[in-house]
Amino acid sequence: MNRKSILKSAGVTLLLPNLLSAGAILTPPKKRLFTVVNHLSFYQPALIPKTEGRNYEQTALLSPFKDLPLSIFSQLDNPGVQLGNGHTPSVGILSGFFNVLDRKNKISFDQIAANHLGTETRFESICLQAGTNLNFSQVCWNRDGLPVYQESSPEKAFQKLFGIEQSQAIQNQRLIKEKSILDMVSAQAKVFQKSLNQEDKQKLDEYFTSIREVEKKLLKEKYWVNRDKPKTNYKPENFPILALDHYLQTMLDIAKLALQTDSTRVVTLQIPFWEYFELEDKKDHYHHLSHHGMKEDKVTKLLNIESMIMSKISKLYQDFCEIKMGSSSLLDETTCLITAPMGSANAHDFNRLPAIIAGGNYKHGRNIFTNGKPINSLYLRLLKDLDVPINSFNHEKSTLEIS
C-alpha cells in the first residue's frame, strides 16, 4: 500500500456539508447506519422463522415488523470469541474480535462506517445505551482499539445534539490557537526541509500533507462551532431509572432525532446488561429471566420484554419510513441492523448469532440460515454497500449477500 493511500484513508477529506433542506437541492441520497445491539439477546425459537427463504412463516417477535421487509440471518459465528467469563465476549459483537486479557479490542464495524460517513456531519457517530449498567457494555471501539464512549444519560445525549456546551468564544479561541500552532510548525518545516536530502524531503511531505488535512478538520470544527445546532420541540421525559421501556423509547427517540437532523449518519444503540427493571409497574430481573432454563413461565416473561423491544424498534422503522429525505425516505437511506452477542443467553453461547436487517434500499424478504458463517462477512457486506472503500473487515474477505 503506498504512502499516499495510507494517508488518504487515515486522513479526513473534507467537503463542507450541503445545506439540509428537504428536496430543495438535488443531492445523491445519503447513506446511514443504525445498529441496535441487545446484550441479553433474544429467545431464538420465537425470533427466527422455521422455514428458509422468502415466504417464511411469521414469528411472535417479528410480527410487529409484518409490514416492513426484513432480511433475517441466523447461526452466525463470531470468529474472535473465546470462552470468556460470563458476558465478557459480548464486547466483541461489532468488532468480531475479543482480546480476553486486555481491555483493548479492534475497531468495530460501525466506527469504520462512522469514519467514512461522518465527514459531512457535526458528529461522526452517536453511541447510546438504553441502560445504566456499563459492565461489558463497550460494543463501539475506535481505530486505536479503545472504547468509544457510549452515552447512557438521555439528558446528556440530548444536550449533545441540541444544547449549548462550551461557549462559542472559548471554542473559537481554542481553534485559533490550534491553527496558530499549525502555521508555526508549517513555517518551521519549510526551513527544516531545506536541510534535507532528496529522499528525506519526500518523506517530509507526509508532515505537510497531515498539516493541511488537520487545517481542513479545524475549518470543519470551526464551521460547526459557529453554526447553530438544530432546534426541536422534543423534550426527553423524566422517567424512573429502572423503567426499561421508557429508557429504550427515549433513546430510540434520540436516535431518530440524531438521524433526522443529519447531526450524524451513524447511530449505535445498545440495550446493555439489565438486572432489575420495571415494566408496566411490575418489577423483575431481566438477567435472571434470560437464564430461563426452558421453564415456561420464565420464557413467557422474557418474551414479554423482547416483544416490547421489537415493538418499539418496528415503530421506529415505521417513523423512518414516513420521514422524507429528498425523493426517498429515511428508512431507504438507513441500513438498520438488530443483532445480539449471544446466540443463547440461557447457555452463554456466543455463537449462532442472529442479525436482522431493514432499510438501506435492499430487496429484503429472505430468511437465511447461515450455518456458521462469520458475522464479519455480513458486516463487510454492509460496509461495502455503505460505499466504504475496504476489501476486508477484520481479516474477513468474503461477504454474505443480502439481496
Add this chain to the structure above:
Amino acid sequence: MKSILYFLVCVNFLSATDEPVFTFINNYCTKCHDEDLQKGDLRLDIPQEELLKDLNLLKNIVNVLSKNEMPPAKKKQPSPEEKDSVIKILTQTVKDNQVVGLLKRITREEYNHIVNDTFNVKLDLKEMLPKDHSEHGFNRSGSHQTLSPYAMMQYIKAANYVSQSLFPDRSTTFQTKTYGVPDFNGTQRGDYKTNDAFVLTTNYPWRSNLHVPNLKIEEFGEYHFEYVLKILNSDNQQIIGVNIGDARFPTNFKKVMQLPFKTSDQKLTFDLTLNAGDEVSLTFDSSKTWSVDSKPTMYHGEKLSFEKLTVTGPHKINLPKKIQAITSNTAQLDTVEKKIKAWVKALCFNDISDAEVDDVAEKIKALNLSELEQRRMILEFVLCSPYFLYKNEDRVKLNELDFSKRLASFLWNSIPDDQLMSHASAVYQNNTALENEVKRMLLDPKSDRFIEDFIQQWLSTDRIEVLAPDMRVYKTIHSLQIKAMAKEPVYFFKEILHHNLSMMNFIDSDFIMCNDQLSEFYHVGKVEGHDFKRVKLENGHLRGGLISQAGFLKQTSNAFETSPIQRGVWILKNIYGEEMIPPANVQIEEPDIRGAKNLKEIMSLHQKSNECYRCHSKIDPFGLALEHFDPVGQYRNEYRKVTIIDTEKVAFENSPIDSKAKLKNGQMVSDMASLKKVLSEDHEKIIKNILSRLYSYSKARELCYQDHEIINEIYHTLKPQNFLFKDALLAMVTHPCFKDR
C-alpha cells in the same frame, strides 16, 4: 582485474552494457518468468531499465541465486562463474543506488519518555498517539513510519495535555485524606466487610476489586497512596494489582501496576500520576480462586484484609534545573524571542535561526496571551515541531550532537541527559570515553526501556498474553504465570547483556531466568518472590535458550492446538533472520491439525509443490520437532484432542506424537535437544542475525548491503571470546560505521 571491469560497468546503471546480467536472465530465467508462464507471479522479460531500477527485485534475485534456490534443481544450471558475476554486479547496483536510513521520526514510546525525562514527571502519553507499526523491522526505522493527519491531530492534543498538566491555570492544593473500612467498596462477589477490615478473597476478572467512592481526584498531579493491610491464611507473598478506571464498572479497568506484598510489609505504598476524575482500585491478582461458592467469610484460602488508606497529593512537580531556568522569573528571558529559543534548545537540543524565531514570535504575539498562556503555547509549538518529532541526521556522517542523541535513543529511548551532553565531544572522539559512557548508560535503569522495546519488537512478546488459556483444559495455569512468560525473554536478554555472557546462550543455556510463578510452571525448583532470578539447570534439561521458552511456544499456538508452521516461521524469522513472505498466488487451505490426525502426513503435502516446498522444507521440520510442547509451552507425551461438550466440560482424546522430521540437508530432528543442536551448528548465521537486529535497532534503519560486511567484521572480532554480548554491543557502538547514517 575482473572487479574493475565490473565496477566500470556498474557506474552507469542504465548502461546497455550490462550484458552478463541480461544474457544470464535470458538463458536461465525467462523460460519460466516470461509473459506466458509468469511463475511465482514474476516476469523477468522486462526492459533493462525497469529491471535495474527495482532494487527489491535485484535483492531478491541475488538472494535466490546465492542460496541455490533458483534456477530450480531440475532446470538448466548456470556455471558458478556466471552466477557469481551476476550476483556481484547486482549487489553493486543495489549498493550504489539504495537510500540509507530514510528520515526518522521519534516513536510514541520515545515521545513519552522524552517528555517525562525532560520534565521529571510520569505522564502517560502513549495511548494518545497512534501505534507505530513494526511488522517487518523496527518501528523506529524511517522507512516503516508514516505521519498521518490523525497522528498530527493527536500530537496537537498531546501537546495541549502536556502543557495544561505541567503549567495549569491554578496552582495545586496539597491535601492529605484518610479513608477507613466504611469508605471501602467492592462488588459483593467474594468480598466482605467486618467491623475493622474490608476483605478481598477472589480475583474474578473485571469484578473483584477494592475502591473508594469518596476518593475524588480533583486535579492532575502525582499522588501517594498508602494502604494498611495484611494477608490472611498465608505466609506467601501476594501480588496486588493497581488499576485506573470507573470502579463501578470494572471491565473498564486499566491495570497500571502489579505490586508484590508480604505480610511483614504492613503497608502497600505507591505513587500514581493521575488526571482529574481518575478512579483507583486494587485487585487481588495472585488470588488462587475466581469465585467463592460458599460464603466468602468461610473461605479458608488466602485473603487480603484492608484497614486504612491514606492519600496525599498532588505533590509538587520538581522540574529539572534545565527547565526551571526557563520557567522561573529570571530577567534573562524577558522577551518572547528568548523564551522560544530556550524552549527549542531544551527540548530539541539545537538552535534555530533568528528568522525562524522571529516568525514564531510574531504569530504568538498576535494572539494576545497572558504570560502563562504564552508559555503553554510555545511549549505546544515545540512539541509539534519537526525539530522535535524528526531526527535530522546528516546524510553521511553524524555530528557530535546527533551521535549522542543516537546513543540516548538507542539505550534509553529518550534524549541525552546532562552527563552525556557534557561528554559529547569526548564520546565522539575517543573510544574509551565512549565505552565508559555506554557502560554507564547500560547501568542506568532507563536502559530497561531499550531491552523491553527491543525484545517486544524482535520476538513479538506482546502476542504471548493475547490468548487466555482455556480454563477447562489448563486447570492450573494462572494469569500471573502467563505474565511471567511474557517477561522471561526480557530478563534473559538482560542477564546475558549485563553479565557479558556468551550470545550462544540465546541458542542454549545452562540457566533460565524465572520468578516464583515461572519456576513453578517449569518445575525447576522453588524460586521465592516476584522478581526474576537466575536458576541453574541440570545437564540435559529441556529448557535454556530462546526456543524452549514457554512464551514463544504459547504465542505460536491457539487455544487448543499448537501450530508447527507458526513455530517454524518464528524460528526462521526471528532466530535465523530469514525473510518470510508467503507465496503470492497460492490458495493456502487451512489444514485441520487437531490432535488425532497425523499432522506429519498433512504437512508432507507441502512437498508436492515446488512453490510450497521452497520455504516449507525449512519451516516444517523445525515446527514438527517441537510438537512435544503443548499450546502453553509445557512438555507433553501425547497429543490431546479437545472436544467441547459445553461451557463447562470438554473431552480429551489422546494420540501419539511423531515429531521426527528431516531437514533439507538430510539431517534429522525430532526434539528440543536435536533442534538446539542444529541451531548450534548454524550459530554463525544466528549470531550474525542477532547482531544485525541490534545494529538495525541502534541505527534506527534497515540494514543495507554494506552493513553485512560490518556485521561480519564484528562477528569475527567476537569469535575468539565466544561472542560475549556486552562486548558485542560495545564493538558495535565503537565501530567507525556507527557514526555513519
